[in-house]
Amino acid sequence: xxxxxxxxxxxxxxxxxxxxxxxxxxxxxxxxxxxxxxxxxxxxxxxxxxxxxxxxxxxxxxxxxxxxxxxxxxxxxxxxxxxxxxxxxxxxxxxxxxxxxxxxxxxxxxxxxxxxxxxxxxxxxxxxxxxxxxxxxxxxxxxxxxxxxxxxxxxxxxxxxxxxxxxxxxxxxxxxxxxxxxxxxxxxxxxxxxxxxxxxxxxxxxxxxxxxxxxxxxxxxxxxxxxxxxxxxxxxxxxxxxxxxxxxxxxxxxxxxxxxxxxxxxxxxxxxxxxxxxxxxxxxxxxxxxxxxxxxxxxxxxxxxxxxxxxxxxxxxxxxxxxxxxxxxxxxxxxxxxxxxxxxxxxxxxxxxxxxxxxxxxxxxxxxxxxxxxxxxxxxxxxxxxxxxxxxxxxxxxxxxxxxxxxx
Numbered sequence: 001x002x003x004x005x006x007x008x009x010x011x012x013x014x015x016x017x018x019x020x021x022x023x024x025x026x027x028x029x030x031x032x033x034x035x036x037x038x039x040x041x042x043x044x045x046x047x048x049x050x051x052x053x054x055x056x057x058x059x060x061x062x063x064x065x066x067x068x069x070x071x072x073x074x075x076x077x078x079x080x081x082x083x084x085x086x087x088x089x090x091x092x093x094x095x096x097x098x099x100x101x102x103x104x105x106x107x108x109x110x111x112x113x114x115x116x117x118x119x120x121x122x123x124x125x126x127x128x129x130x131x132x133x134x135x136x137x138x139x140x141x142x143x144x145x146x147x148x149x150x151x152x153x154x155x156x157x158x159x160x161x162x163x164x165x166x167x168x169x170x171x172x173x174x175x176x177x178x179x180x181x182x183x184x185x186x187x188x189x190x191x192x193x194x195x196x197x198x199x200x201x202x203x204x205x206x207x208x209x210x211x212x213x214x215x216x217x218x219x220x221x222x223x224x225x226x227x228x229x230x231x232x233x234x235x236x237x238x239x240x241x242x243x244x245x246x247x248x249x250x251x252x253x254x255x256x257x258x259x260x261x262x263x264x265x266x267x268x269x270x271x272x273x274x275x276x277x278x279x280x281x282x283x284x285x286x287x288x289x290x291x292x293x294x295x296x297x298x299x300x301x302x303x304x305x306x307x308x309x310x311x312x313x314x315x316x317x318x319x320x321x322x323x324x325x326x327x328x329x330x331x332x333x334x335x336x337x338x339x340x341x342x343x344x345x346x347x348x349x350x351x352x353x354x355x356x357x358x359x360x361x362x363x364x365x366x367x368x369x370x371x372x373x374x375x376x377x378x379x380x381x382x383x384x385x386x387x388x389x390x391x392x393x394x395x396x397x398x399x400x401x402x403x404x405x406x407x408x
Contacts, residue, residue: 014378015129021401039083044155061394073242166336177341199289217300252316
């Protein structure tokens with residue numbers, strides 16, 4: 001059984017950032033990644049994917065963006081190349097093709113045993129950096145849909161040309177769902193979009209990118225105890241696009257451009273989908289969330305006395321105009337593909353200790369748990385909302401590495 005001081009489970013941005021800091025502190029460690037390359041989650045994006053956050057917010061420690069387009073949006077392949085270069089240039093000790101199945105206390109109480117499909121390890125410290133996006137949310141009734149219908153999770157979608165001819169149903173209106181739906185309808189596809197309550201934001205507002213404002217005014221520095229309820233941790237970041245230099249994503253504009261907006265899909269039978277009549281409620285919620293965010297920014301500008309000309313995005317209503325659809329025949333609509341973009345489920349059950357709350361999220365402070373030597377990295381709301389973003393991953397993982405380095 002291989003022994004190592006610290007094992008990091010996951011070779012994505014959080015795992016690699018933790019490895020970077022431990023390398024700086026001169027501490028022995030090993031990263032275990034089940035894929036055959038680093039940054040695997042970024043590889044599960046469609047071909048035209050760009051960062052949603054501006055390049056200046058790419059703050060992977062030791063590889064902070066210093067190019068000539070800070071307000072641009074990095075392409076998927078550039079992100080992947082950066083991660084590959086990050087591992088090689090910093091000589092990070094990553095083992096690929098290792099699938100961890102459980103983490104349990106060592107029999108002598110000094111550290112942990114980490115079991116994988118390939119081999120087993122003993123470690124004084126374990127950092128779980130597996131992220132929140134582990135299993136796509138696909139409802140059970142998906143298996144009752146016609147067998148000739150192509151069904152893909154959003155991470156399996158590549159581009160419009162890879163889909164069979166015909167209309168496409170996209171289920172989910174978060175970041176991925178909206179961006180995929182936009183690409184599809186702009187390619188000439190007929191698109192049906194089942195929406196939820198995800199909010200939106202303008203790409204630019206009062207002279208700055210929306211993320212610049214959210215960074216300046218402390219919105220992304222909010223901590224979990226500042227939220228109205230613990231469940232608010234699951235609110236998605238407002239949808240916006242970095243494609244084509246960055247632009248707004250507004251469901252009302254989608255409707256104006258010919259996309260059929262639907263409420264939540266609730267079930268299916270014999271090729272017919274049953275849809276909740278809640279489309280307008282979802283649209284209203286998205287409108288309200290945008291308004292609340294802009295009010296927050298306006299208050300900050302006024303409080304700081306900043307010179308930022310006032311503006312307000314036009315209030316569109318197109319999404320409310322069409323009839324409410326409660327049943328949709330896939331055949332009659334010509335739908336040949338369904339893309340499930342309703343988010344991903346997380347699962348930390350590989351840790352065989354009581355370390356999660358009633359929502360299944362780790363109980364921790366800045367990534368440090370009550371179990372000696374057990375840490376979590378790269379999740380939102382670990383110390384603030386941005387801890388799950390490239391904007392904040394360096395700060396959060398440095399705290400973990402410093403805690404490990406301070407051990408006697």
